[in-house]
Each structure stands twice: as structure tokens, then as C-alpha cells.
Amino acid sequence: MITADMLCGRFSGVGAPPQVGIRCDGRHWASVPVTTDDTGAHFTCQLPPAAWPQSTKVEIRSVSGEDLYGSFTAPTRKPITNLHGLGAIDVLKHHPLPFxxxxxxxxxxxxxxxxxxxxxxxxxxxxxxxxxxxxxxxxxxxxxxxxxxxxxxxxxxxxxxxxxxxxxxxxxxxxxxxxxxxxxxxxxxxxxxxxxxxxxxxxxxxxFIPPRLDAGIGLPRDNTQLTRVQTWSSDQSVTVTGYNAFRAIEALLARHGVTHGPEVTILDWGCGHGRVTRHFLQNWPQARIHGTDIDGENIAWCQRNLTAGSFATAPLVPPTEYPAASLDGVFGISVMTHLTAEVQAAWLDEFARLLKPEGIALITFGGKGAAAWSTVFRGRDWWERWLETEFDDHQLDAALDGKIADKTYYRHTAQTAEYTQGFWSKHLEILEIIPDYIGNLDVAVMRKRRQS
Ligand SMILES: C[S@@+](CC[C@H](N)C(=O)[O-])C[C@H]1O[C@@H](n2cnc3c(N)ncnc32)[C@H](O)[C@@H]1O
Incomplete structure (x- = not known):
């Protein structure tokens, strides 16, 4: 049976294989599991989206391809769109990396x-x-x-x-x-x-799997505090994703010459309740670890609970109180994803002031992967406008309402890597941009511009 683009198959009798391979127009398309229950052995497989080479001849084979179980000609299918009229094919073209x-x-x-x-x-x-x-x-x-x-x-x-x-x-x-x-x-x-x-x-x-059980000791018990930093969070996900983000940042810092040691100073910009900072404190005990955030309530929590670190409330717009040329590394995970273009520019200048000459900034932004992820809520008009302008900071985010003075400050910001390369490099030298580096966020690796 085929409905829209979904092929639903069933084996009658005994001896169904654990998987089947689906071929479209003579080429491998997908291997999918066959599940057996009281009603028999079934599988489901979505066919290639219409308008991507539109497949007509479909074969169901063993995974090795040797045995043919059935074949048919698929009817012409309508393109898949979301509730707001955006086409799947248009999103896929721009977002090929699987999340x-x-x-x-x-x-x-x-x-x-x-x-x-x-x-x-x-x-x-x-x-x-x-x-x-x-x-x-x-x-x-x-x-x-x-x-x-x-x-x-x-x-x-x-x-x-x-x-x-x-x-x-x-x-x-x-x-x-x-x-x-x-x-x-x-x-x-x-x-x-x-x-x-x-x-x-x-x-x-x-x-990375946290190898120590104490990686998860002491998290905020107020659930709104957890989810304000990372939507849909639980104690477990804060621990596992926070540890992974730490390892990802650590690996990238190392690639650019910043490693754990005495006198090394790292700032977690937009640290929230220390989801990632806590792992630096645990794994980089000789370093000086700082965290800052505009959310004073979370900073007060960090000051009380993560006492090996130094935490300070950040102003909405810099400067901060950190001395010039004091940081070996600054990282900011999912902070620029909430700021307007003007505020982004001000913070990039602040990082240029704070970094030591060899210091490294690792700053994530919501690029094409994040924009594709958000299309469940977006229409065709938004997608087309965003592809044209490569930047959108119009949509307000209410997550910090009541926590910061300006209700228009916090946004949902989407930008392309090309935009980021062009605009951020006016403030810092961009060494590399890695797509979908932390979850669906891209990361820009930057350092202070060399004096010419
Ligand atoms: C999505 S959360 C991510 C928190 C943390 N980086 C993490 O990965 O768990 C964004 C955080 O950035 C903070 N924030 C937003 N703008 C900021 C700014 N200009 N300076 C410092 N923190 C900021 C918010 O209060 C919030 O805690």
C-alpha cells in the first residue's frame, strides 16, 4: 500500500526477514526494519520526496539485494509541505546533515x-x-x-x-x-x-558518556530554571548534553592551542545555571573558570552551588568588568542565537577586548541546521525571506520575561554561515566555521585580529 509518500508493506506467512532494502528506479534507497506482532510482519518506508528524482519503479528486496520480494510502480506523489505551505524539498536542499x-x-x-x-x-x-x-x-x-x-x-x-x-x-x-x-x-x-x-x-x-556519577550532582531543583536555559530539559539531559558540549568545546580549544593548565582563564559567556561550566570546573581544576549571564537568578544559583568558579551577572550590552587581554578562551553556546545584529556586534567587540593575543573565542550561532529545525513552526514566506537576507532577528523570545529589564532584548535569531563570515569577521578574525557542531548549532572559531 502507498499513501502520499509512505510505503507500508506486509509479509504474509512465515519467514519474514528482519530488514528489507527498498530500491527506487534501480538504485538503493533505504533499508528499514521489519517488525513482527500478532497481526503479522510489517514495515514502513518513506519514498524519496516527490520532485527529488521522482521514483516510479519500486522494488522490495533483501538487504543484500539478492532476493526480490515484490515490485510495483509508485503513483505520482504530491510534494510534502508543512502546515504553513513550506516544501520539504526546499528545506532538505539547504540542510543535508542529519541531526x-x-x-x-x-x-x-x-x-x-x-x-x-x-x-x-x-x-x-x-x-x-x-x-x-x-x-x-x-x-x-x-x-x-x-x-x-x-x-x-x-x-x-x-x-x-x-x-x-x-x-x-x-x-x-x-x-x-x-x-x-x-x-x-x-x-x-x-x-x-x-x-x-x-x-x-x-x-x-x-x-561522550560522562564516566563519573558525580558529573550530575547538584542541579537546580526549580524546573523553570532548567528549562529556561535549554528547552525540554531534565536532570539527565542537562548532565549528558552538558558533558558533551564541554567535550566538544574542549576538543576545539585544544585544536587551537588552548589546553588545561594553571593560569589558563576561560569564560563561559551566557552560562545559565552552569550546564557546561560545571564540567570545566570538574575537569579543569587548575584553570580559572568564569561564568557570566544576564540572568541574575541563575548567576546567584551558580555563585551558591558551583563555588570553585567565579560568576558575575552580565550587562545586556558590554562592557563587562573583566580586564582587557585576560582570557585564553571564551565560549558562548546558544547565546548569539538570541541577540539582535547590533547586540551581537557589541559582544564581538567585547571579546576582541577580553582575549589575550593567542586567545580563542568559540561562539555558536543558529545556522541552516537550526533554521531547518525551526521550520515546523515556519512558513514558506519566512524561509524564502531568510534565505534572501541570511539573517533574521525579528522574533521575540519570552523565556527571560521577568528576569531581565528589557522585554525586547531576547530573540530567536537565525543567520547563515555566509552572513556570519561576512559580519562577524569585521570584529574578530574567523579561523573556521563548523556546521552543526553542538546539536544543530554552527560554531565560529575566532581570535583577535592581528595588528598589520
Ligand atoms: C539558550 S541559553 C544557553 C545557556 C548555556 N550557554 C548552555 O548552553 O547551557 C542562553 C543563555 O544566554 C544568556 N544570555 C543571553 N544574552 C546574554 C548576554 N548578552 N550575555 C550573557 N548571557 C546572555 C541567557 O540568559 C541564557 O542563560
Missing amino acids: SAVPYMSFDGARLVVTGEHLPPAGDPGALTVVFGPGVAYEFKYPLPSMAFGNHFWYWPNAHLSAFQLIIDLPACAPGSDPFRFRFEYSNGNPLDPTALQVGDVLGRQV
């Missing part, structure tokens, strides 16, 4: 279970694997159904097959192996877009 979220883990004393979601690379759930170093005993269950991703990523083929469970059997791991980190890898492509599989920087594809 992943790994927010949960549990530990039963022997096994670590890590759960999350990863969009099927180029729409093919069969193309995703995880890779550990040698000696790690694990089982990767993917794809599993995800209603949440299926709904949110309306434009991504087979997003309803995004969930995974990774079971790491610690007692069965070889002594000396490292079961606390893995990376996602993508194998062969499909007709969607082979460039989707070129994921660029492997740093951003790595996942």
Missing part, C-alpha cells in the same frame, strides 16, 4: 544504556552505525520508532525511524578499552544527495 540528540543514559551497575535519536543519513536508516575503539562490547539498536522526530522533522525522509538504544556491557569490555566515547558513521548513500554523507569535522560527530 542527532543523545540526551539520556542509565546505568544498572554493569550495563550503560544510552538512548537518543539520529535522523537516518540521507533518509536511509540502514546507513547509520556507531564506532567505538577496540575492545568495547556493545549492541546498537537502530532504527526504532520515534513519533517525536517523525513529527518535528516533517521534511526529513524516514524521520519516524530515528530512535536508537545503545547498550554497553561494561564487564564484557576488554581491560583498557574506552566505552565512554563513540562516534556516528554513515555508510553508502542513496539518490537523495551523496554530499549529505560528507559530514566534515568528526569532532562534532562524537558522543
Whole structure:
């Protein structure tokens, strides 16, 4: 049966395979699981979006391709659009990197279970694997159904097959192996877009599992405080995603010459309740770790609870009280994503003032990945205008209402990497921009301009 672009298949009798491979017009498209229940063995697979080479001849085969279970000619399908008239194809063209979220883990004393979601690379759930170093005993269950991703990523083929469970059997791991980190890898492509599989920087594809239980000790008990910093947060996701963001920032700082040591000074700009700062405090004990935020309530919480660090409330617009040329590193995660162009410019100038000559700024911004993510709420007009202007800071964000004096300050800001390269480089030298580096946020790596 085929409805819109979704192929729903069923095996009758016994002996259904655990997976099937779907071919469209003679080319591999996707491998999907076959699930068996009381009513029989079924599978679902979304076909390539209409208007992307429109497939006509569909074959259902074994994953190796050897056995043919069935074939048919698919009817012409209507293009997929969201509720606001935006076409899936228009979003996919600009956002080929699959998004992943790994927010949960549990530990039963022997096994670590890590759960999350990863969009099927180029729409093919069969193309995703995880890779550990040698000696790690694990089982990767993917794809599993995800209603949440299926709904949110309306434009991504087979997003309803995004969930995974990774079971790491610690007692069965070889002594000396490292079961606390893995990376996602993508194998062969499909007709969607082979460039989707070129994921660029492997740093951003790595996942780190906090190896210490005390990584999660002492979080705000007021849930509004947790979710003001990162929507939909829980104690677990704050710990797991915060640790991953720390490791991602640490790796990028190291690549640009900033590593842990005495006298090293780091500032977490827009630190919230210290979701990431806490891991610097735990793992960089010799360094001087500062955090600042315009949210005085969260800063007061950090001052009371993260006593190894120094925390100060930031003004809405700089200058801050930090001395000039005092920082080896400053990072800001999802802060520029909330500021107008003018306020962004003022803070970039402040970083230029605060950085030591060899200091590094790692500042994230909401680029194409984040804009694509937001299209569940956006229409065609917004998308087209944004692609043309490459910047939008019009939409207000109410998350800090009542916490800061100016109700128009906090925004939802979307900008392209091209815009960022052009405008931010007027203030700092941009060394590199890495797309989708932390979640769906791009990161700009910058340093003070050299005097000519
Ligand atoms: C989405 S939250 C991210 C918090 C934190 N960086 C993290 O990743 O957990 C954005 C934070 O930036 C803060 N913020 C916004 N504008 C700021 C500014 N100009 N200076 C310092 N903090 C700011 C907000 O109060 C909020 O805590």
C-alpha cells in the first residue's frame, strides 16, 4: 500500500526477514526494519520526496539485494509541505546533515544504556552505525520508532525511524578499552544527495558518556530554571548534553592551542545555571573558570552551588568588568542565537577586548541546521525571506520575561554561515566555521585580529 509518500508493506506467512532494502528506479534507497506482532510482519518506508528524482519503479528486496520480494510502480506523489505551505524539498536542499540528540543514559551497575535519536543519513536508516575503539562490547539498536522526530522533522525522509538504544556491557569490555566515547558513521548513500554523507569535522560527530556519577550532582531543583536555559530539559539531559558540549568545546580549544593548565582563564559567556561550566570546573581544576549571564537568578544559583568558579551577572550590552587581554578562551553556546545584529556586534567587540593575543573565542550561532529545525513552526514566506537576507532577528523570545529589564532584548535569531563570515569577521578574525557542531548549532572559531 502507498499513501502520499509512505510505503507500508506486509509479509504474509512465515519467514519474514528482519530488514528489507527498498530500491527506487534501480538504485538503493533505504533499508528499514521489519517488525513482527500478532497481526503479522510489517514495515514502513518513506519514498524519496516527490520532485527529488521522482521514483516510479519500486522494488522490495533483501538487504543484500539478492532476493526480490515484490515490485510495483509508485503513483505520482504530491510534494510534502508543512502546515504553513513550506516544501520539504526546499528545506532538505539547504540542510543535508542529519541531526542527532543523545540526551539520556542509565546505568544498572554493569550495563550503560544510552538512548537518543539520529535522523537516518540521507533518509536511509540502514546507513547509520556507531564506532567505538577496540575492545568495547556493545549492541546498537537502530532504527526504532520515534513519533517525536517523525513529527518535528516533517521534511526529513524516514524521520519516524530515528530512535536508537545503545547498550554497553561494561564487564564484557576488554581491560583498557574506552566505552565512554563513540562516534556516528554513515555508510553508502542513496539518490537523495551523496554530499549529505560528507559530514566534515568528526569532532562534532562524537558522543561522550560522562564516566563519573558525580558529573550530575547538584542541579537546580526549580524546573523553570532548567528549562529556561535549554528547552525540554531534565536532570539527565542537562548532565549528558552538558558533558558533551564541554567535550566538544574542549576538543576545539585544544585544536587551537588552548589546553588545561594553571593560569589558563576561560569564560563561559551566557552560562545559565552552569550546564557546561560545571564540567570545566570538574575537569579543569587548575584553570580559572568564569561564568557570566544576564540572568541574575541563575548567576546567584551558580555563585551558591558551583563555588570553585567565579560568576558575575552580565550587562545586556558590554562592557563587562573583566580586564582587557585576560582570557585564553571564551565560549558562548546558544547565546548569539538570541541577540539582535547590533547586540551581537557589541559582544564581538567585547571579546576582541577580553582575549589575550593567542586567545580563542568559540561562539555558536543558529545556522541552516537550526533554521531547518525551526521550520515546523515556519512558513514558506519566512524561509524564502531568510534565505534572501541570511539573517533574521525579528522574533521575540519570552523565556527571560521577568528576569531581565528589557522585554525586547531576547530573540530567536537565525543567520547563515555566509552572513556570519561576512559580519562577524569585521570584529574578530574567523579561523573556521563548523556546521552543526553542538546539536544543530554552527560554531565560529575566532581570535583577535592581528595588528598589520
Ligand atoms: C539558550 S541559553 C544557553 C545557556 C548555556 N550557554 C548552555 O548552553 O547551557 C542562553 C543563555 O544566554 C544568556 N544570555 C543571553 N544574552 C546574554 C548576554 N548578552 N550575555 C550573557 N548571557 C546572555 C541567557 O540568559 C541564557 O542563560
